Amino acid sequence: MSDLETFRAETRAWLEENCPPEIRKPVESEKDICWGGKQWTFVSEAQKTWLERMAARGWTVPSWPKEYGGGGLSKEEAKILKEEMRELGARSPLDSFGIWMLGPALLKYGSHEQKLKFLPPIARGEIRWAQGYSEPNAGSDLASLATKAVDQGDHFIVNGQKIWTSYADECDWIFALVRTGPMEPKHDGISFVLIDMEQPGVTTKPIKLISGKSPFCETFFDDARAEKENLVGELNRGWDVAKYLLTHEREMIASGGSGLFDARPLGQHAAQTMGVEDGMLVDPVLRADLTRCDIDGLAFMCAIERYKDEAKAGVGMGAKSSVLKYYGAELNKRRLELMMDIGGSEEFEWESPATNEGKIARMWLRTKANSIEGGTTEVQLNIVAKRILEMPGA
């Protein structure tokens, strides 16, 4: 048996023994997804046990080094762990921006002390992190951010406002981009700092969206304190960290492309919902839109497959993630418009149990953000034109 085969067998055995039966069922409600943090209330004893057992092996962050709370697994081993968990139907023990975003940033740009201090609590789900990037006047043009951090010797005093900070009201710490060099060219005066949210100078306010409640918050800094030892990377070089994380995020979105886009054909859904007469959907004009949308959806899935295969083969071009992000967002919006066409007036019931509180209508409205968040459609088109097509600047 090869080492990897041994690893697979051992992993399977361990999972069989340690994963509680409740955890092997599909996620049913939002609370089934464990985000951790000081405010977290476990939805069940099993959720807690599972987190503790996995964290003890470092398997909440399987490929991080062991000394920082990770599992120290190789790429191949991590893949096997993922496969075996899927095989068993095991839920993820812990999801968080700490794992997805801050961790990779610290691993690349953090000092050894910072890693030791911050990574293990992330791995154990003890500290929940928020992301503080966008501001009301710094959206697509993130580098124009204005939140100020003034040097006070051993700490900074932070003033300003962040927006779109997901779950900020449930988080303990925030990693934020702040302006430390007000006189420098805009990209050169930004730093990446870690701020404890448990202080009077930090407050949050949830944002209600057109689709209803949302995980998004506004976060306000009013003479908040950030220790200098919690500056990640060099002073005024925070843009490098941000760029690294944005690329990382975009790749995550692109590689999980299918998560972005629900590819189930609309035609059959419409046939069941609206009815068919003489073998044809009762609305023949809508039918044309549906079949075209389904074809585009299929082509989109093929593009995702092809790009993945190209990446594996080490061929193909960069900036693919912009191609997928752009098209996936627009297609998803189109798809939900069509879902609303299919559902007709019945989808309009906003608070009725019959529509599951307007589920489809809220999804429809929520998709409108797909082409705004994570880089707007306009920004993606700019990237494709500039980086792939190499069209000249104005």
Added chain:
Amino acid sequence: MSDLETFRAETRAWLEENCPPEIRKPVESEKDICWGGKQWTFVSEAQKTWLERMAARGWTVPSWPKEYGGGGLSKEEAKILKEEMRELGARSPLDSFGIWMLGPALLKYGSHEQKLKFLPPIARGEIRWAQGYSEPNAGSDLASLATKAVDQGDHFIVNGQKIWTSYADECDWIFALVRTGPMEPKHDGISFVLIDMEQPGVTTKPIKLISGKSPFCETFFDDARAEKENLVGELNRGWDVAKYLLTHEREMIASGGSGLFDARPLGQHAAQTMGVEDGMLVDPVLRADLTRCDIDGLAFMCAIERYKDEAKAGVGMGAKSSVLKYYGAELNKRRLELMMDIGGSEEFEWESPATNEGKIARMWLRTKANSIEGGTTEVQLNIVAKRILEMPGA
């Protein structure tokens, strides 16, 4: 009887008596439209007679002053003449760029001598004029034209190339924009000159289009001579004349909006051509496109009607012609794409009598120029954004 009623009665009587019966039939071939000029061969004695009789009354250009060969009619009288001619089914005695374009320019910018010299031969159909504006490197950006006219005292020596000069190979004279001030800012160094084409320095070459033969030519000036007395307007102020004519042209196109766009519904044409099964077009996907296109066509016709009524009422906004030009061109292209969809493989026969030598295919290809000629779609959109929406410059 009012004066206008008298005029109408007299006009009707005169037309009845003087319009040859052959001229009262719809135009059948291109040669039935009389363009005049030295190279013109009348297609019939009637065509010649009709031109002579109308020209004698100045009714080839009814609203031009009598001293310049016009009819001296008031707006109301000219309208009555038009109505009575339509009533009789009488063809136009003379069409020409001299009437539509050069005439208005001379009436506004020409000297008395120039008017006396050039307008009457236009009115009589003796001299046929070509328009020399665009150049290979001056399309949308007309003001970057490079055809040079160098001052030689009493005349200019002209060198350069014009493109898209309609019927230049059948014309006698050309009105052209030339660069007389090479050192001036680009709009300020252009002059509007009249050039005799019967000289060795002027040659023309027909342009074949993707749709086949076309009226367009390239016109080359190789040390051609233009008399200084044939400069219209001031030296280096030719751009004013050009702008005036372009606006005039755009308004002509917009007011004849329906001419730009064939509004006959496609749905019924498709039903006849492709067939209907169980009350529905055999291609239900195409059907959706057709009915949407027909709705847009109807809305377009309503917009034309509304703009005309607004103009009459003296309300509404300017730059409407760009709205109509843009939409009409795109709609026409879409319409011919659909005509090709309807016709299917049978429309592909390029030289067969069955398709009237590929009539619809050639129309389809020809419509592609609709969004290029007379100001591209992109230019129209710029105009709408800037002039109507008052969006800021870059």
Added chain:
Amino acid sequence: MPLVLNEEQEMLRDMARGYLTDKAPVTQLRKLRDTEDESGFSRDAWRDMAEMGWTGVLVGEDHGGVDMGFMAMGVIAEEMGRTLTASPFVSTAVMAATALRQAGGGAHDARWLPSIVAGEAVIALALDEGRKHDPAKTAMKAERHGNGFKLDGAKTFVADGHVADAMIVAARTAGAPGEEQGLTLFMVEKDAAGLKTERTMMVDSRNAAHVAFDGVEVTADAVLGEVDNGAVILDRALNAGRAALAAELSGSAQESFERTVDYLKERKQFGQVIGTFQALQHRCAHLFTELELARSIMMKALQTLDEAPEHAGHIVAAAKAKVSQVARLSANEAVQLHGGIGMTDEHEIGFFMKRIRVASEMLGDANYHADRLAKMQQY
């Protein structure tokens, strides 16, 4: 009649815009929503509108109306679309008024038209039975019962149904679902035994009702128009309602577009006002052109309703289709071009997207009307 507003209509527009902007703007709708107002519209504003004559815009002077015609009706609806004003204007002052007037001569018009004009009565149209509008599919039965009829069945998506003093109910007295003919219209008052109305809160913060008819008995007098021949009056009422919605949608679409262009002239990113970006300019210019076409065909539909209402079906269908499609485009572009802020409930632009969606679906969406037009032309 030219395709422009006349002086009287322009005055009406100025007055309507002034009143609505001042007294019934989008903030009113938000407040109605947040306070979970029982009626779902402002009774005060509705009384004001009655005083200004809007409730009687389509009612003859014999019944106290101002009888200004459809073009004027469209002016009011368009302005209401700009402010997203919630009111029973379309259900009551447009559709019910048209149906009652068309039926004319009986007792119903005398009974209801004056109180419509007075802003007292709200009358809803109970027609749709499924998720998609399609009058021919009406299945609800009205069976002969003594001298009258007994109604059994259910209606959905009845705008203003929960506050209606009476409903015009379409039920089948002949033929089978799928047939255009065989419908009869009944006036059913709110306190009829067996009538149950359940309000539903809608995505656009307006409301509509589910209405159940459980053996509702009505006399023969309740029939509006002729038995089995309700389609004649229903078509007129629907054409009026569709044209009103087209006007409303046109107003909402224009308003959201104008707000967006204003925003683009203000918002800065990358050191530039984003309205300078050519790609956005071209999208705005395209949308403006579409809005112009939509408004033109909408006005043509109103003009035709004034001049030749018996031939208005085709143009009204085309107008409802075109305006619905363009308004949706406008709403989508508005939210997208507002960026993140446009996604928040705090900003008003989302209200436009929601109302446009609902109004574009009401009385038949763009696909429904496109399909009808194709059918009218036998293909």
Added chain:
Amino acid sequence: MPLVLNEEQEMLRDMARGYLTDKAPVTQLRKLRDTEDESGFSRDAWRDMAEMGWTGVLVGEDHGGVDMGFMAMGVIAEEMGRTLTASPFVSTAVMAATALRQAGGGAHDARWLPSIVAGEAVIALALDEGRKHDPAKTAMKAERHGNGFKLDGAKTFVADGHVADAMIVAARTAGAPGEEQGLTLFMVEKDAAGLKTERTMMVDSRNAAHVAFDGVEVTADAVLGEVDNGAVILDRALNAGRAALAAELSGSAQESFERTVDYLKERKQFGQVIGTFQALQHRCAHLFTELELARSIMMKALQTLDEAPEHAGHIVAAAKAKVSQVARLSANEAVQLHGGIGMTDEHEIGFFMKRIRVASEMLGDANYHADRLAKMQQY
């Protein structure tokens, strides 16, 4: 099999691009057109292609082919699309080869496959009878006649029909027009009595033939596959042909797009390279994205033909629909963005628009396949 070209296929692509750009570029098509060439394609080039093994790309080694599969076939077709190379590749090396191979075991494959591989035989598919492709609508009759059949009827739009040494003819031996079943395929040689072929020059400077069958008698041996059951083989041949056209269209669309982007980087107006205008950049970026999707689904179709040809109908239909639609968009944008010069016959870009139109119509346009997909899914 991953959705990328393997090393062998990449070598094939490089070779094909090199050869076609050098020996059979767009200028060759122009010359064939202007000289009114009798065959409508270059016999020399076709011989070269045979030598390079392209004619045998789908033919088994037992008949002299290189048997490289559909992905390789697509590589060749895509490159031919880039150069608009006229050849009987699709009719002969793809459709006829697939049909003959599928029928297999009889005399036909042994008779024809080696000479297809050798670049000697041209074989056309005589299928369409009307303006729109729809095999089920086939009405042409083949009646039993002695031991064989007698064919009466007419076929249109038969690509390479006027130069074909033989045709695969679909005719009805059972059922009625509109039914999928009841077709039989016949191999009919060019000198058959009663067969009349009339060449038509096409908008894309390629050619197709009208073929009339006036009591053409064939023996029972002429049947390809089974009587009444021709659809089995026909479907395979059509899937192969549709995938080849999708690949060709993808090549033409990419080439016209790349030429356009290059032009935008060169052409100056208003003192600027027009490629700097953001509105044009966004249109190009959108089109690029569409081209990527189109190419991906086209490759998926080829991959499926290699791996599970019996299940390829759905993906091939979707690919033909998607690529046809995107290629037309590409052609339209190409001409528009080239401006006036793009309208001239002198410029090559118009040739792309013409060929894309024809290839997108051949073997079913986007609407036809979209409709089929909806029908396959019972709606």
